Amino acid sequence: MATSAEIIAVGTELLTPRRVDTNSLTITEHLNEIGIEVAEKHVIGDERARLSDSIRSALQRSEIIILIGGLGPTEDDVTRDAVAAAIGRNLVLDEQQERILRARFQQINRPMAAINLRQAHLIEGAEAIPNPHGTAPGQFIVVDRRAIALLPGPPREMKPMLENELIPRLRKLLPGEIIKTRSFRITGIGESDLDTLIAPVYTKYTNPVTTVLSAPGDLSVHLRAHGASEEEVDALLREVGDPIRELLGQKVYTEDPGEPLEAVVGKLLKDRGATLATAESCTGGLIAYRLTEIAGSSDYFIGGYVTYTEPEKHAVLGVPRELIQIHTAVSEPVAAAMAEGARRRSGATYALSVTGYAGPSGGTEANPVGTVYTAIATADTTRVLRNRWGLGRSRIRTLAAQFALDLVRRTLIAS
Amino acid sequence: MATSAEIIAVGTELLTPRRVDTNSLTITEHLNEIGIEVAEKHVIGDERARLSDSIRSALQRSEIIILIGGLGPTEDDVTRDAVAAAIGRNLVLDEQQERILRARFQQINRPMAAINLRQAHLIEGAEAIPNPHGTAPGQFIVVDRRAIALLPGPPREMKPMLENELIPRLRKLLPGEIIKTRSFRITGIGESDLDTLIAPVYTKYTNPVTTVLSAPGDLSVHLRAHGASEEEVDALLREVGDPIRELLGQKVYTEDPGEPLEAVVGKLLKDRGATLATAESCTGGLIAYRLTEIAGSSDYFIGGYVTYTEPEKHAVLGVPRELIQIHTAVSEPVAAAMAEGARRRSGATYALSVTGYAGPSGGTEANPVGTVYTAIATADTTRVLRNRWGLGRSRIRTLAAQFALDLVRRTLIAS
Numbered sequence: 001m002a003t004s005a006e007i008i009a010v011g012t013e014l015l016t017p018r019r020v021d022t023n024s025l026t027i028t029e030h031l032n033e034i035g036i037e038v039a040e041k042h043v044i045g046d047e048r049a050r051l052s053d054s055i056r057s058a059l060q061r062s063e064i065i066i067l068i069g070g071l072g073p074t075e076d077d078v079t080r081d082a083v084a085a086a087i088g089r090n091l092v093l094d095e096q097q098e099r100i101l102r103a104r105f106q107q108i109n110r111p112m113a114a115i116n117l118r119q120a121h122l123i124e125g126a127e128a129i130p131n132p133h134g135t136a137p138g139q140f141i142v143v144d145r146r147a148i149a150l151l152p153g154p155p156r157e158m159k160p161m162l163e164n165e166l167i168p169r170l171r172k173l174l175p176g177e178i179i180k181t182r183s184f185r186i187t188g189i190g191e192s193d194l195d196t197l198i199a200p201v202y203t204k205y206t207n208p209v210t211t212v213l214s215a216p217g218d219l220s221v222h223l224r225a226h227g228a229s230e231e232e233v234d235a236l237l238r239e240v241g242d243p244i245r246e247l248l249g250q251k252v253y254t255e256d257p258g259e260p261l262e263a264v265v266g267k268l269l270k271d272r273g274a275t276l277a278t279a280e281s282c283t284g285g286l287i288a289y290r291l292t293e294i295a296g297s298s299d300y301f302i303g304g305y306v307t308y309t310e311p312e313k314h315a316v317l318g319v320p321r322e323l324i325q326i327h328t329a330v331s332e333p334v335a336a337a338m339a340e341g342a343r344r345r346s347g348a349t350y351a352l353s354v355t356g357y358a359g360p361s362g363g364t365e366a367n368p369v370g371t372v373y374t375a376i377a378t379a380d381t382t383r384v385l386r387n388r389w390g391l392g393r394s395r396i397r398t399l400a401a402q403f404a405l406d407l408v409r410r411t412l413i414a415s
Numbered sequence: 416m417a418t419s420a421e422i423i424a425v426g427t428e429l430l431t432p433r434r435v436d437t438n439s440l441t442i443t444e445h446l447n448e449i450g451i452e453v454a455e456k457h458v459i460g461d462e463r464a465r466l467s468d469s470i471r472s473a474l475q476r477s478e479i480i481i482l483i484g485g486l487g488p489t490e491d492d493v494t495r496d497a498v499a500a501a502i503g504r505n506l507v508l509d510e511q512q513e514r515i516l517r518a519r520f521q522q523i524n525r526p527m528a529a530i531n532l533r534q535a536h537l538i539e540g541a542e543a544i545p546n547p548h549g550t551a552p553g554q555f556i557v558v559d560r561r562a563i564a565l566l567p568g569p570p571r572e573m574k575p576m577l578e579n580e581l582i583p584r585l586r587k588l589l590p591g592e593i594i595k596t597r598s599f600r601i602t603g604i605g606e607s608d609l610d611t612l613i614a615p616v617y618t619k620y621t622n623p624v625t626t627v628l629s630a631p632g633d634l635s636v637h638l639r640a641h642g643a644s645e646e647e648v649d650a651l652l653r654e655v656g657d658p659i660r661e662l663l664g665q666k667v668y669t670e671d672p673g674e675p676l677e678a679v680v681g682k683l684l685k686d687r688g689a690t691l692a693t694a695e696s697c698t699g700g701l702i703a704y705r706l707t708e709i710a711g712s713s714d715y716f717i718g719g720y721v722t723y724t725e726p727e728k729h730a731v732l733g734v735p736r737e738l739i740q741i742h743t744a745v746s747e748p749v750a751a752a753m754a755e756g757a758r759r760r761s762g763a764t765y766a767l768s769v770t771g772y773a774g775p776s777g778g779t780e781a782n783p784v785g786t787v788y789t790a791i792a793t794a795d796t797t798r799v800l801r802n803r804w805g806l807g808r809s810r811i812r813t814l815a816a817q818f819a820l821d822l823v824r825r826t827l828i829a830s
Contacts, residue, residue, distance in 0.1 A: 013626050015453045016637065017444035018672065020435050029432035038430045040465065043456040050455065050476065057472055061465065213433045278721075284707025285700030288721040292699025295775050295808055303727040306693075306703040306719035312761065316718065316731070346727065360710050393710055
């Protein structure tokens with residue numbers, strides 16, 4: 001059976017009504033990848049006694065305890081003390097950590113207060129986990145066949161330490177099993193339709209384990225297989241993954257779990273030496289924003305027009321005033337004219353337009369809130385598609401942007 | 416001292432990498448309002464033994480234990496059993512609950528399987544909490560001066576039961592304390608500078624408790640005070656909050672914790688009957704997207720131009736080609752010309768422009784990656800500001816958008 005872990009997030013602020021611990025999600029993902037299940041998660045405030053108790057109980061239940069946060073220099077930062085107390089060890093000033101800390105303060109040209117020395121204290125017998133992005137080193141200690149790790153709370157410090165330092169250390173402690181994953185990112189199908197389609201394949205297997213994750217307009221299927229050898233695991237992932245991939249066809253936009261749709265669209269444009277412009281009404285710039293999140297997007301993204309009013313649609317995109325008067329701004333002809341206008345004005349190979357009612361107010365009987373027209377103009381033709389999504393301004397905009405980007409992808413792979 | 420509670424969310428699905436327990440946030444908010452602090456939060460999978468242990472430990476530490484989830488009819492739904500085991504009581508079939516359950520199935524015209532009777536079992540001595548939106552009743556029991564509540568996991572079932580049934584029951588058990596909060600949302604200052612500025616005020620008080628939360632370019636300070644009467648608590652919040660507010664001055668953009676900067680900007684524009692247009696280069700549409708997330712933004716947002724290439728800056732905004740040739744696209748004169756061009760083209764009262772190097776590549780010696788020029792054009796003048804932020808494409812864009820929106824806010828309140 002899988003080794004089990006507990007995650008303890010430390011910090012009184014995580015016990016307020018507006019903060020959730022999301023570090024544990026990142027940690028869970030990485031632990032799962034190496035075959036470790038998370039059995040319990042806890043959030044404890046900055047109270048030494050409570051935290052110590054919590055660590056003591058966790059050590060009785062689970063092989064791996066990961067603590068996040070509470071490694072700062074102040075009196076409120078109790079994680080080091082609490083772990084030391086829980087396992088009955090002392091905290092000792094580590095000379096090397098002190099040197100690193102002093103050098104760091106010198107580098108940022110700030111005086112180091114005496115209190116900061118707390119961060120150079122290690123639990124007796126613990127190994128320091130270097131923190132390239134902050135002053136708090138992590139710590140790693142194995143006691144009575146239990147592994148305990150202390151990581152800082154800020155995600156940009158925690159994440160590289162987890163990936164580069166902690167996971168490799170934990171992997172060494174594990175039985176030599178191999179775990180590999182295969183992922184499909186999918187759009188253009190709902191969660192229940194997806195499940196109906198692929199459940200007949202994946203429910204026949206307990207290895208790989210199949211998980212379906214869902215965000216608005218963006219689904220993913222993850223297969224996680226374990227076995228004694230690379231070949232065995234690869235064969236399992238093919239055996240289950242290939243039929244799933246075939247059932248989903250072009251709905252799969254990537255097998256790289258870290259690659260968003262806008263990156264896929266960017267690659268396709270770049271491969272073809274093509275360029276894109278956008279004309280957005282109800283999405284208000286979201287499509288342009290997503291496209292330009294990708295480094296190097298200036299190679300293929302020329303520009304975007306957020307024409308939020310009717311005069312702007314006319315003045316910037318050349319949509320005839322009469323067209324809007326006759327059909328309203330949320331209509332097939334106006335969507336087409338917006339895309340064509342954006343293409344003409346920018347000189348891009350392709351232009352995309354979106355016009356719709358995101359709500360909460362607006363809409364007509366024929367086109368109620370949630371109705372969105374999406375158009376793509378190429379040299380030869382302009383295609384317009386109509387969708388109607390359920391309520392929720394932010395959700396409608398998210399779905400409309402995802403659909404529009406996918407329309408570019410489908411147009412490009414068909415070309 | 417405040418009464419303390421622990422929340423235990425039950426469900427193996429909450430231990431996967433993509434699910435967070437958000438029920439505990441709602442519960443925390445309601446508990447805080449009646450003076451109960453949440454001391455610990457836990458997520459436990461659908462394992463009876465682990466859950467029982469967890470409840471047993473919680474009973475030793477805290478006066479109130481709230482369990483969420485695991486009240487369904489299947490073998491996986493272990494919360495009832497685990498609580499009964501933890502306090503050494505039996506589960507007994509409750510005739511009234513059975514009647515309610517049978518009536519419910521009749522109402523939705525479905526046959527009731529024998530397994531569903533599990534949901535009609537109450538812990539000996541527990542009171543049923545009616546669930547108007549589902550088949551699982553909640554339960555409430557006081558044992559050895561500890562209150563234990565069981566609520567179902569689906570938020571639409573849990574929330575009304577919490578608000579209408581559980582909170583009134585807990586309130587009766589309490590010494591009658593009042594808790595209130597006051598929040599400041601802040602931009603234009605870093606976290607450590609903020610803390611240096613206000614720590615001399617808030618560290619003198621343990622009531623209210625002060626928490627500083629930080630997102631890129633967006634900080635907030637929360638004060639939470641408790642006391643015997645509304646007047647006492649309000650006075651405490653004024654005593655600490657007013658000096659903090661004064662120290663921060665215009666850096667506070669709202670006291671409403673749920674109001675983002677783009678909503679504040681929107682209100683200011685609307686109040687003045689003014690309109691806004693945006694010309695974005697490195698932020699790529701993020702500012703327009705944020706402005707249009709606010710329902711009703713078409714009242715004041717005219718449109719945005721995402722001029723991602725040099726020809727676009729010329730063609731759409733009328734930035735003279737020579738200006739770009741002489742100064743480069745990331746420069747004070749080009750930022751000014753972009754804002755003025757956007758204002759001219761849109762006819763908006765105010766126009767905002769952003770041009771910079773978000774990286775990872777690009778930049779010059781004089782303007783390395785992270786350099787961003789932000790300009791605001793009004794009828795009389797154009798102001799340009801230069802910033803340089805640390806690395807990270809997405810972070811630079813987030814900070815640039817936040818700074819730009821804040822520049823509009825500051826311009827509006829000064830006008």
